[in-house]
Amino acid sequence: MDLKKRSREMKDFFNERIDEYDDLHLKIIKAKEKIVDFIPKDAKNIIDLGTGTGLQLIKVYKEFPNIKTIAIDVSDEMLKKLEDRHISDNITIVNESFFDYDFCCCRDAVISTQALHHFDPKDKLVLFKKIYDSLKEGGVFINEDYYVESLEEEKKGFDDYKNLVKGEGKHYDTPLTIEHEIELLKEAGFSNILKYVTDEEKIVVATK
Numbered sequence: 668m669d670l671k672k673r674s675r676e677m678k679d680f681f682n683e684r685i686d687e688y689d690d691l692h693l694k695i696i697k698a699k700e701k702i703v704d705f706i707p708k709d710a711k712n713i714i715d716l717g718t719g720t721g722l723q724l725i726k727v728y729k730e731f732p733n734i735k736t737i738a739i740d741v742s743d744e745m746l747k748k749l750e751d752r753h754i755s756d757n758i759t760i761v762n763e764s765f766f767d768y769d770f771c772c773c774r775d776a777v778i779s780t781q782a783l784h785h786f787d788p789k790d791k792l793v794l795f796k797k798i799y800d801s802l803k804e805g806g807v808f809i810n811e812d813y814y815v816e817s818l819e820e821e822k823k824g825f826d827d828y829k830n831l832v833k834g835e836g837k838h839y840d841t842p843l844t845i846e847h848e849i850e851l852l853k854e855a856g857f858s859n860i861l862k863y864v865t866d867e868e869k870i871v872v873a874t875k
């Protein structure tokens with residue numbers, strides 16, 4: 668996948684839909700908020716991948732008022748809305764692709780909600796290795812996202828995306844199955860992986 672192109676597509680898509688975003692995503696706020704239960708109680712610094720308008724960070728800061736967050740997103744409009752929320756002075760906003768930004772090291776947790784279902788397995792593996800390297804021992808990667816049920820559906824997503832890219836379209840979701848995602852996490856180095864799945868939430872928690 669051409670990641671530069673994909674990032675531009677994401678930025679344009681979310682910038683154009685900024686006015687309707689929160690109303691739409693508040694409908695699934697329970698799933699976003701659930702990630703807070705998996706953040707280690709003594710966590711001091713986290714990274715949020717594809718932070719958007721920061722809906723998930725509202726609950727994070729209720730439970731962890733002093734935590735430091737690096738909030739990364741390619742969409743400047745989404746980040747403007749996050750800034751306007753004034754959730755905390757402890758949030759550092761980064762307007763860049765999480766594929767390009769240097770995560771550095773010793774993070775207590777890397778979190779993400781509804782942001783990683785746009786990349787192919789090869790690119791996800793690179794990202795998961797980068798996340799693994801950025802965590803301290805015992806640190807966790809918590810990903811709340813949506814997944815497809817079968818490899819056939821997975822393939823259809825990527826085929827449809829290819830056809831759309833050739834045409835005029837800008838956005839197409841390409842989710843993996845949760846099992847495929849877990850395989851990639853194992854390949855990236857994670858050995859302790861928990862799946863939290865209900866009708867409303869699908870969360871994968873991988874501990875280093």
Ligand SMILES: C[S@@+](CC[C@H](N)C(=O)[O-])C[C@H]1O[C@@H](n2cnc3c(N)ncnc32)[C@H](O)[C@@H]1O
Pocket residue numbers: 674677678681692699716717718719720721722723739740741742745763764765766779780781782785
């Ligand atoms: C569906 S929104 C989720 C936002 C927020 N996490 C939430 O749950 O409400 C996906 C976000 O991921 C961002 N995104 C997509 N690809 C990205 C990339 N490569 N680097 C940084 N942000 C990215 C988009 O700009 C968008 O704001």
